[in-house]
Amino acid sequence: MKTRKKILKNAFLISLFSTVCVAGTVLINSITKNKIIYQKEQEKKILLQQVIPKQICQRFTKKLYKIKNKFLGNNKTHNLWLLFSIKNNKPEAAIVETTAPDGYSGSINMLVAAYFDGKIIGVRVISHKETPGIGDKIELSVSNWIKIFTNMRVSSIADKNFLLKKYGGKIDQFTGATITPQSVTNSVKRTVVFIKTIPSIFHFFNEHVYDN
Known part of the structure; x- marks a missing residue:
């Protein structure tokens, strides 16, 4: 017991x-x-x-939406901030969370801001797994390379300016690395092409997910 x-x-x-x-x-x-x-x-x-530089940001108010689109690199839901002009309350630009799925060491997550006419305001990398000392030059804290996109304009998905210089484009590559910068460049181009379509699909937007 x-x-x-x-x-x-x-x-x-x-x-x-x-x-x-x-x-x-x-x-x-x-x-x-x-x-x-x-x-x-x-x-x-x-x-x-x-x-978004402060002097530009002061001209707009932001509103957050959720979006799915094949040009954003995957099937996940992405954040999209529409920028509405303070003067007339009309959307003129957007900031989009986007993904380059084909980085050298995996997906590269970014923020891309552009006007609806295709002019890029700025690009920043949120997260990545690229090789330290080589691929990590996409980070602003490591180099100024990411600033090369500021004020560039995307004409279409076939815009050849958005290729590395070795392929006839205008984008510098890294010493010893071509996959990472080209992956980021391709993603920036696709994302801006998507941003250019926003005026034609804006009436479908709501504060939930717009899937296209």
Whole structure:
């Protein structure tokens, strides 16, 4: 009888210990996950401020939409901020979260801002897994390469200016790397082509997901 009680007691203690451990792990994971999400959102806010210069941003108000489009690199839902002119309350430009799916080491996530006529306001990289010292030159903190797109204009998806110089375009490559810069360049071009279509599809937009 005593042996049975002892076994039950030990089983209860082990069960209790396991429950406490699991609960602790879940709690720590939840806290850590929330902190990571918060940190990423703060970083995104900083990038939003960088992709639109202050003197330009002051001319607009922003409104957030959710969008799906094949030109944005995958089938996921992306954030899209429409920029409405303060003067007439009409949308004139957009900032879009987009993805270059074919980076050298995986997907490259970016913010691309452009006017509806195809003129680029700015581009910034949100996250990537490119090789340190080579592919990471797409980060503004590493080099100014990403600024090359500012004020360029995309005419169409066949615009040959958006090729590396070695292929006859206007975009500089990195020493020892061509896949990363061309991947980013292709994504920027596709995203701006999409932004140019917004005036014709804007009436479909709502604050949920517009899938096209």
